[in-house]
Amino acid sequence: MASKPSNDRYLFKNNAADNHRLDRQFHIYQKFFDKGPVTLAGFLDEKRVNKVLDVAAGSLAWTLDVARSTDPSMVELHACDIAADNFPPTSVIDAFSINTFIHDATQPFPEEMKGQFDVVNMRLLVYAFSEDQWKKALKNICEVLRPGGHLFLFDYDIVWFNGAETDPNLTAPWLSSLNRMFLKQAQATGYVISLSESLPDMLAEASFAVKEQVSCRCPFGMTAKTCLSVNGASLAGDEDFTGEMAQMITTRLSTGALAGGYLEDNSGKPITTEAGRLQWIEKYNKEIGIHGVTIQGTQITAIRV
Template identity: 30%
Template sequence: MGKSHSKVPLPRFRRGSRDEYIHECINKRKYYASYIFPSDNDEVDRLTVQHYIFQHIWESNFSSPVKDLLKSGAKVLDVGCGPGVWVLEMADKYRESTFTGIDIVANFPQTIKPENTNFFTGEVKRLPFEDNTFDFVYMRFMMFAITMDDWPEAIDELVRVCKPDGWIEIMERDILWYNETEIVRNWRTRIVDKLREEKGIELIITPHIPRFLYTNDKLTNIKCDEREAKISWGGKIYEAYGKMIIWGAKNLSNAISEIQFNEGEYDYLVDVAIDDIAKNKGYDKSYRFWAQKKIC
């Protein structure tokens, strides 16, 4: 499939020693160099829908034991905040606390936003905050943005900016479907293996996260919980979940373009795969991991 490339400078933001972000335009969609999903309104819409689906599945926005802290006033950081929906909702509910969102691109609100919110551009491996700044540091669905080799360093950064006795929380889901057929498994594995080999991205990351947490000597009280989500069966929310998976998979089309698919074949296989999973009452799982920073 042919691609048209052009580089367009974004507005200037302050982040470390770099002054600007450069987007690459491919098939009329914008991409930031180190992130494989597009950075445009369609992706913002997908991330917003994703937020509300998982809010419903978990019946909460977080699992760490920080409710009392949030009610009395806390400093909170959302790493990889995307359009900032989590920050905005939390800021409205816990008005005594302040919420900061950071993402590699500025798809978050920049002018009209609650007074107890701030947004910055930056990367998880080099968070532009002082040590021991936040009471609660939250990060979710960053497996496409962090390579396998970089995960320990990313967690080190979450811990660094967290206050002693504060909490960090990580939420992820794997590209791993239960009750899938062999045909779907072969297709899915082909993509998972390719991204692992070519880009160092691990799409079955949750089995590794406990090891990253337990080997960090600054963390204690490490916990984990999980939720199952039906894919396109069992009610409207799960029908929407299946559509969101299709949406996300198709927004990955540029990242998997080097895999040998005929023109139109990838999108077709995505649709067929989700339909097949629904017929077999397939599901996947999302996980939350949380831990407390030790008092030195």
Template identity: 25%
Template sequence: MLGRRFLGSFLRNSTPSRFAMATQSKRNSSSYLLKAVDTDENERLDIQHRMCMHMLQDDILHPSIPKKLGRVADIATGNGTFTNIQAKPNRTSRTWLYDIKEARKKVQESSAPSTKYHGFDVSPDLFPKPGSPRKVADIDFTAHDFYKPFPEEHIGKYDLVHARHLILAVEGADLIPATKHITSLLKPGGYLQWEEYDFQDQLDNCHPCKLTTTWTTILNWVGERYSLAFSDKVRDEVAAAGLEILEKKQFTTRGLPYCEDHRLNQLTAFHTGVPRMCLKAKGRSDEEIEKVYAECLEELDNGVILDYYMSRVVARKPVN
């Protein structure tokens, strides 16, 4: 369980002056709602990744995706959360790129060429620096905006392309060019795996409490700009791009054993700046917002926790 001491440290830091930092963009995409952050972004992404892996029950890849993969790309990679899990399985920092690399090592034949991994993000701010403990061999990073065509050297070169959590980055019809450019990376016969939160299902299944009331207000505000049923739109747009949909499956924390990262993920969600932006837009004062935060965090401290829902879309690019 998350102790009062840890929660208290967040409460002590949640002052108006600290939340003013949320206006400082750590990501350069103007449409990315989480560009306003009030906590360490590496830490937030690591917690989010571990919680998602808990939801997926550590099933990092869909079983239809073959074991032999020459090149793997991760979209909106941040600090490399998708590819990094495989490199150091005992590391406290778990990310998709490192995890997938480590998982692939366990199944890859010794005679087969090693898989190459590439993370793309609109900003290089969170990429591992040369010489950093986070830097792992065979993982490269490139700053690129997926609303623009990828460089020619990447087009049609990847056996697997992974994307995740673009729900707060892609608005409306912007999903059309985003999907076109993301799927352009795939080789003929290559696979796409894309995971997104199902915020509408989260709202529909929340029990009455202060956390529920607060997040209903926040997500309805988010829904004025972004789709709360984004995974359905992803499936439809991927199909429209000409890929064969192999599966769309929903996962949830409901019914799973307790996971501390589930609670930590909700805790850090209050420090992304999004709740404050929403409540400010609703006319709440700083004092009123701090009271709402205190009530919600007290519920978290007392064991109240909201379930998450997330869907995984798996598709394949035609061979011809």
């Protein structure tokens, strides 16, 4: 019997309760870029049923948004993930006739899927893939797209900021300390530090042409009170939820940093105990709660050439 696929690099694995978070954050992230429901208008061939695939689909937030906002006679929806943990109940999947399947995106897709899809979506793998895994996944996606088919990507960079500043060396001292941990984590795991800069080259290598890239500084926590969307709309209102997300990320990363032996305090002294980690995380999560952070997010539309 084939073994169950898994990705040890994925930071949020084994958390079935993540589906509510994934659903809610999807709609918030759409707001950062002034995007409403995903209609796929302009990306579908009007003369036939179009095949659409959501890769690493999580709770199927994107797939369900497409299902609810696109003429169902125009699309055949498919969604895959390395694990079904966050998939919605079968009744929901069946109600929208979505074909779900388990698949590790770093492995080639089944032969019968090659060249079949008009649109592929993949979002939020920053804490799941090394550069090598990104390259493999993009190559595999390229193989399942028809020539001229579109790939939508959305992801974040690793380093966090206080606001709109562009130089990571200019962040407040408490945030510099967090960023040092993030960079050590990226070194240890292979996470790509700046997907907004690296993805265009990786896409070109995988035979994609970038049609559009929009990047913006996305607010998590109190920064949402002052940060605006790409088109200048207010983003106030989700501060508590996004602040808690930022705190959840630092908490999970700190566990990995302690296990990996590279958690250290502000003066560079190693933290080696769970009690020390808890004390450290409490201090930094308090700062996140008070100030919030911004993170560079990027949306890319690419075409299989």
